[in-house]
Structures are given as C-alpha cells and as structure tokens.
Amino acid sequence: MANGKKFTYAELSKETGISIATISRVMNRSHLVTSETRRKVLSALSNCGVDISELEFEEENEKLIVFNVPTLKNMFYSPIISSARLAASRRGYNLLVNEDPVSSESLHAFLRLLRSTKASGLILANSITQERLESLSREIVTVTCCEAVPDSNVPYVTIDDEGASYNAVRYLISLGRRGIAFINGPRSFKYAREREKGYLEALHESGFEAEHRYMAEVGEDMDFETARAIATHMLNYPDRPDAFFCVSDIIACAVEKAALQLSLRIPEDIAIVGFDDIMASHMANPSITTVRQPTVQMGALSTEMVIKLIEKDENSIKSVILGTELVIRESTTV
Secondary structure, eight states, rough: OOSSSSSOOHHHHHHOOHHHHHHHHTTOSSSSSSHHHHHHHHHHHHHTTTOOOOHHHHTTTTTEEEEESSOOOOOHHHHHHHHHHHHHHHHTOEEEEEEEOOOOTHHHHHOOOOOHHHOOOEEEEEEEOHHHHHHHHSEEEEESSOOTTTSSSOOEEEEHHHHHHHHHHHHHHTTOOOOEEEEETTSSSSSHHHHHHHHHHHHTTTOOOOGGGGEEETTTOOOOHHHHHHHHHTTTTOOOOSEEEEHHHHHHHHHHHHHHTTTTOOTTTOEEEEOOOOHHHSSSSSOOEEOOOOOHHHHHHHHHHHHHHHHOGGGGGOOOOEEEEEEEEEETOO
C-alpha cells in the first residue's frame, strides 16, 4: 500500500466521524466492520493519497465462511457440512471446510488461516472454552453448531442431548433391559457430558445404579476398532451387559460386530441403540436403532445465523435447540 501525505488515525477519525478503533479494524483487515463504514474509511484514505486497491479487493472477497470441525473422520459431520454449503451458496457465500482442534497450541495458526482467507464468518463445531470462543468472536463473526457454550455471547444451533439420551435409555429399560452399557465420546464435548447426564438420570429414575465398568469413552474420531475392543471386553464379563447405548452409530456398529463375533444374538441377547442416524445404521445387519439428529436443519440454520450476523441483521438472531427422533430398527426389536 503506497502512501501519499502522512496521516494519523485521529485525523481520519475526525474527518469521517468513525472511531479510531474501527479505523484500526479496517487497516488490520478485520471483518467486524460494515461495508458502508469500510467505504467511508477507504474514501478518506484515498483522499490522503493511500493506494486502497488491496483493501478494496479484500472487501470484494469477504463472502467466505469457514466451517471448522474437530475431525473429518467422524461421518456425522458430512450431512451438516453439505447442508451448510448449500445454504451458503443460496446467499452468495462460499464455504471453506477446515479441520482443526482449535486448541491452545493451534489457536494462533487457526487465526492466521482466518485472516489469510479473508473469511467474514466462522461456524465452529468444536469443543471450546468460553474464553477462547469469545476471543474468536471478537476476531470474526462466529456461530457454534452441534456444540454450544450457553453462557457465552456466541449464538448456537444444537440439540437437546440430555433429553435424547434420557429417552433412548428409558426405551431400553422399557424393553426389560437392566445391564445397560454406555460408550461415550470425549467429555470435553458438551454432547458427551449431556448424554452421560441423560443416561445416568434414566437409570436413577428406574431404580438402577450405574456401574462404572459398564461405562467407557472413545476419542472424537469415533474409531471403530477402539469401540469394538471396548465392547468385546465388556461382553466377556461373566455378568455382561444386555444392552448398549452408544453416542454414535459408528460405535453402535462396532458393538454389533463384537457381539456377532461372540455368537451373541441381536437383539435377543444384546440390544443396541446408536446416535446420529448416519447411513451405516441403515446398512448394518441387523439395522441399528438410533437417535436421529436433524443434521440438515443444523447445517442450514447455523449458516443462516452467521450470514445474518455478518450482514448486521442481529435482531432476528436467537440460539436454537432442536429436537431429535428415536428411530426403532432391528437391533432392539425382533
């Protein structure tokens, strides 16, 4: 950017009536500035003899939304991303899918990515602390999808994980199952904490005590072989579980594989309930009873929400908690 006469932010502020902080955001390529305000600042800069072509190019290319997921190995995210991409395209935006844990170690690199792509919005599906989330939201317009930090100022689209889990376990209890194992994801995630809460609540209300050895956890990738090993170990107990509630359909498929390898009948010996309703739950033999998440709505709503925030249509922005549906299949009924 070539300079003509010298200027200060204070002088620009006086000339435009725009705060020094906002002028600084424009100069630092932040997208937390309206197009009208940006144009005023650019016009004032041009009058000072500044070559503003680089900043004008940035404005033309700011219709980019980054959709960040903690892992691309979990097939659950696929329909959400597809729906988000379609919703973004309808509004004239591009969607960039990125895989990053957004951890303390990767945060600076993640911020560099957001700046280098000139993204104007971020949809985040990660487990994240309130402090880190709000720090990101000060840098770029942010919405969370699937995960949520209700105490933060960042809007979200999620489901009632606790209620969905509670209903699934109550259903297994209604079938006469008493030893219900639970294979969860990492408890750093909101969904894992809330589904565990629903599981424990359903057992407690029915007069059962949760057994620690019937509870296990896999990583965020929902690795099939890890889950199969866990299920095989539990199914070799002398008093093995007679049912499994799993926080993903991939885990449920792994449990089914372990049970069949041990010549156990499904659902006579072992009933299985998964979560997500991905294609694998249909394709499994026996097919798997599962909690259906409204993935298409989650992707579309989170995208509409972030676009409204980008375009300063903030009056209609409200966080959304969507319902789920228990889909009964062969893994629980003969």
